[in-house]
Amino acid sequence: MKPHARRTLLLTAALLASIAFVAAPAARAQQKAATPEEEWDSLSPEQKEVLREKYQAFKKLTPRQQQQIRNRQQQLQRMGRQEKERILRNYEAYKQLTPEQRERVERNYGRFQSMPPARQQELRNIYRRFMRMSPEQQSLLLENFKQWQQLTPEQRERLRRQSQRPLRNQ
Numbered sequence: 001m002k003p004h005a006r007r008t009l010l011l012t013a014a015l016l017a018s019i020a021f022v023a024a025p026a027a028r029a030q031q032k033a034a035t036p037e038e039e040w041d042s043l044s045p046e047q048k049e050v051l052r053e054k055y056q057a058f059k060k061l062t063p064r065q066q067q068q069i070r071n072r073q074q075q076l077q078r079m080g081r082q083e084k085e086r087i088l089r090n091y092e093a094y095k096q097l098t099p100e101q102r103e104r105v106e107r108n109y110g111r112f113q114s115m116p117p118a119r120q121q122e123l124r125n126i127y128r129r130f131m132r133m134s135p136e137q138q139s140l141l142l143e144n145f146k147q148w149q150q151l152t153p154e155q156r157e158r159l160r161r162q163s164q165r166p167l168r169n170q
Contacts, residue, residue, distance in 0.1 A: 040048070058066060076084065097105065112120060130138060148156065 034042070043051070058069065061069070076087075079087075094102065094105065112123070115123075130141070133141065151159070
């Protein structure tokens, strides 16, 4: 992943998480729609400082990166509570990764983003099917995949050809 793309990804995640964590208590406290000034006034000094810091980082981004963050913020606002909580849990898990694990995640994310939309959708569908499997089925599939990775290209090709042959009646 290119450094500017990585920076945008990390800043976006941090900004969205900060906004959600900082603004959520104030938003929940108010049942009616509040003006931006009222929302700002309801924040603690610490929350205001966090938002000021995030805003300064935001201003340093390119206009394109800023627009990407605005788009993601709009997506976040349209999401339900459970989806927002899932995103925050994932972000917290991401922060716990080692630098090597983060690099791998970012590299894979970059590869995924560079794929055509149809391929991205295909991979999402595969992932959904995997998540619907029982833990035992998931373990078996992952073990088979590890074995597949250990095969040479010739062995893989041989298995592909064998799996494409019609079965003979015995």
